[in-house]
Amino acid sequence: MKLGHELKRLGRHSAIYGLGGLVSRILATLLLPLYTHYLPPRSYGRVEIITAATAVLAIVLQMGISSAFFRFYFDAKEDAARLTVIRTSFWFTMGMSTVGLALGVVFAGPFAHWLGLGDHASLVRAGAIGLWAQTNYNQLTALFRVEERSAQYAVASVANVLITVCAMVVAVAVFHWGAVGLIVGNFTGTLVVYLALLAYRTEQLGLEFDRDLFRGMQKFGMPLVPSALALWTINFVDREFVIWYKGAAEAGVYSAAVKIAGVITFVMVAFRTAWPAFAYSIDDDRDAKRTYSYVLTYLLTFASWVSLALGALAPWIVELLTNPRYQRAEKGVALLAFAGAVYAGYTVLAIGSGRARKTQFNWVVTGIGALANVGLNFWLIPKYGMVGAAISTAAAYVVLFAGMTVYAQSVYRVDYQWRRVVTSVGVAVGLTVAARAASLPLAASAVLVLAYPVVLALLGFYLPAERKRLRRLIASPSAR
Numbered sequence: 214m215k216l217g218h219e220l221k222r223l224g225r226h227s228a229i230y231g232l233g234g235l236v237s238r239i240l241a242t243l244l245l246p247l248y249t250h251y252l253p254p255r256s257y258g259r260v261e262i263i264t265a266a267t268a269v270l271a272i273v274l275q276m277g278i279s280s281a282f283f284r285f286y287f288d289a290k291e292d293a294a295r296l297t298v299i300r301t302s303f304w305f306t307m308g309m310s311t312v313g314l315a316l317g318v319v320f321a322g323p324f325a326h327w328l329g330l331g332d333h334a335s336l337v338r339a340g341a342i343g344l345w346a347q348t349n350y351n352q353l354t355a356l357f358r359v360e361e362r363s364a365q366y367a368v369a370s371v372a373n374v375l376i377t378v379c380a381m382v383v384a385v386a387v388f389h390w391g392a393v394g395l396i397v398g399n400f401t402g403t404l405v406v407y408l409a410l411l412a413y414r415t416e417q418l419g420l421e422f423d424r425d426l427f428r429g430m431q432k433f434g435m436p437l438v439p440s441a442l443a444l445w446t447i448n449f450v451d452r453e454f455v456i457w458y459k460g461a462a463e464a465g466v467y468s469a470a471v472k473i474a475g476v477i478t479f480v481m482v483a484f485r486t487a488w489p490a491f492a493y494s495i496d497d498d499r500d501a502k503r504t505y506s507y508v509l510t511y512l513l514t515f516a517s518w519v520s521l522a523l524g525a526l527a528p529w530i531v532e533l534l535t536n537p538r539y540q541r542a543e544k545g546v547a548l549l550a551f552a553g554a555v556y557a558g559y560t561v562l563a564i565g566s567g568r569a570r571k572t573q574f575n576w577v578v579t580g581i582g583a584l585a586n587v588g589l590n591f592w593l594i595p596k597y598g599m600v601g602a603a604i605s606t607a608a609a610y611v612v613l614f615a616g617m618t619v620y621a622q623s624v625y626r627v628d629y630q631w632r633r634v635v636t637s638v639g640v641a642v643g644l645t646v647a648a649r650a651a652s653l654p655l656a657a658s659a660v661l662v663l664a665y666p667v668v669l670a671l672l673g674f675y676l677p678a679e680r681k682r683l684r685r686l687i688a689s690p691s692a693r
Contacts, residue, residue, distance in 0.1 A: 251385050253538075256392040258456060258464035261471075262328050263340040263396055265449035270317075271348050272441040274309040277434020278302055278427075279352065280441075283489040284567060285430055286359045300421040301430070303352055310348040317341020329456060335393050343400030350407040353414060358490045369406050377402030436573045443579035447586045447609045451602035454590040459598045467599035469535050470542035473527070474549035477519050481557050484512060492564045501568065502627045509561045510630045510637070516554035517641035518665050523550040525648035525658040545603035547645050552607040554638070555614050562617040565625035578620050582613035636674050641665060 252260075282302045289295045317324065318341055321334035330336055350373075357366035381398030384390045390397065411418075455464045495501040523530070524547025531543040566572050586609035593601030621627075644665060648658045669675065 251389070252391060252395065253462070253465070255461040255465060258452070258461035258468060259330055259333060259336060259392050260395050261449075261452050261464060261468045262330060262456070263336050265445070265452060266324075266328055266337075267340045267344040267347070268445055268449060269442065270313050270344055272438060272445060274313045274344075275306060275348065276309070276431065277437045277441075278305055278430055279355070279434075280437050280489075280567075281430035281434035282352075282355055283359060283493055284433060284570075285426070287490075287493045296417060297421060297423050297426060298430075299356065299417055300419055301423050301426050302355075303418055304420075304422050305427065306352040307349060310345045313348075314341050314345040317344065329453075333392070336396060339393055339396040339400075343396060343403070346400045346404040346407055350403045350410070353407065353410045356414065356417070358487070361490060361494075363487070369410060372409075373402040373406045375402070376405050433570065433572065437575060439576035440572075440579040443576065443583035444613075446583040447579075447606060447613070450587065451590055451594070451605060454594045455599055455602050458595045463598050466539050466542050467545060467602055469531070469539040470545035470599065470603065471549060473530055473534065473542065474523060474546045474553065476523055477516060477550045477553035477557075481516070481553055481560070484557060485560055488560060488564065489567075493568065502625075505561060505564065505627050506629050509558060510633050512561060513554060513558050513634055514637040514669075516557045517551070517638050518662075520547070520550035520554045521641040521645050521665055522662045523547065524645035525653075525662050526655070527649075529655050541599070544600050547649065548600075548603035548607045551638075551642060551645075552603075552610045554641075555607070555610040558634070559610065559614045559617050562614070562621045565621035565627060569625040571624040574620060575617075578616035579613060581616055582609045585609050585612045633674055636672055637669065640668050640672065644668070 279302075282298065285298050286295055289298055318338055321337040321341070322332075324337045325331065325334045328337070354366055354369055357363070357369070377399060380401035381395060384394030384398040388394060452464050452467065455467050492501070492505070495504060527543040527546035531540055531546065535542065563575065566575055586605050589605035589608055590602065593604055595601075597604070644661045647653075648661050653661070
């Protein structure tokens with residue numbers, strides 16, 4: 214397989230997969246003024262707590278089967294065997310998510326108190342329904358991913374987003390349901406599209422459950438559960454620390470920073486959606502290793518440029534998109550954006566242990582990252598509030614990236630282009646610091662963002678073929 218062809222295939226599918234995410238991010242960004250108008254920071258903070266709790270339950274209930282699905286699907290070369298993988302995964306996911314729904318509805322009151330939500334049991338019930346819908350929706354859309362039917366996936370995603378946005382606007386702005394309305398609106402589109410996909414996939418979802426296959430998938434996937442929980446800790450536990458030390462209002466401001474920095478998450482989600490199926494579909498190890506090397510370089514370069522734009526322009530982005538009560542969110546945007554970029558790199562590295570089927574120690578790497586995050590939260594949040602939480606998140610992802618580099622290289626060695634990786638990230642961080650430390654005006658900050666590829670060129674980042682392509686682009690606009 215030619216490297217260029219493979220990278221184009223990954224890029225094409227990532228772009229199409231990202232269409233739904235792009236629409237979602239654009240609409241979420243445009244609607245942020247609406248949410249921050251109708252929801253005070255305290256209520257917005259409660260929504261984040263429910264989001265975090267349902268993410269944990271989704272990890273526990275799936276027991277690693279969602280990750281094992283991709284590996285076992287491509288290991289099964291015959292259609293009948295692949296159908297068995299699909300059905301076994303589907304029925305296990307359906308059963309466990311239904312258990313989660315029942316627990317959330319029955320024990321909503323105690324869960325609300327444990328989560329620090331007081332008497333807001335309705336938030337827990339709404340979150341439980343959202344958990345059921347999202348978990349099952351993800352399992353069915355995973356079929357489009359392994360089939361590399363990215364266009365169909367994008368249609369489902371866009372439909373989901375459009376229905377969700379309409380439902381959220383109605384629930385929050387028309388019915389004034391507050392935090393509950395935001396959660397209800399958020400799962401409405403997922404639930405509607407899931408039911409449509411269920412009807413579409415009826416023929417494939419027969420009553421079949423292979424216990425031997427399930428045990429094999431569990432053996433592969435269960436070691437990834439503590440790893441996923443550790444990643445959740447890094448992603449979400451800082452909100453709990455902010456609430457404990459600084460209150461729900463501070464958590465709401467921090468959540469606004471997370472939402473704005475979430476533009477980098479869009480890049481990440483688009484890539485992660487295409488990545489597992491693409492990475493496992495390359496049969497030849499030499500082709501795979503060479504492809505993984507270039508993917509890490511290009512992904513981190515692009516993600517760093519996006520992070521630079523978010524960080525350098527953060528004051529004006531926050532002012533444009535939020536209520537004045539949320540303006541302090543701009544102090545956390547750059548840190549959170551670069552944290553997302555580093556996590557993107559971690560995702561590329563982690564595929565090595567999956568390809569080698571040696572996932573047993575992934576949890577050690579992610580556990581160390583989570584411990585670093587928790588320790589820094591105890592130290593930094595009491596003094597610096599939401600900025601301390603952002604610093605802790607960024608530092609934890611750096612630890613995670615370094616740890617996975619060591620482990621993945623020990624089980625599946627890839628010659629990554631480390632000089633180019635360090636250059637791309639370092640230049641973006643340096644330009645961001647220059648823009649914010651000097652308090653540059655908007656125009657000057659925008660110039661620094663646009664200068665990123667030029668600075669990389671001056672530092673010898675580009676390979677000869679890439680330099681030739683750049684010269685053609687500059688010389689002839691039609692070549693674009």
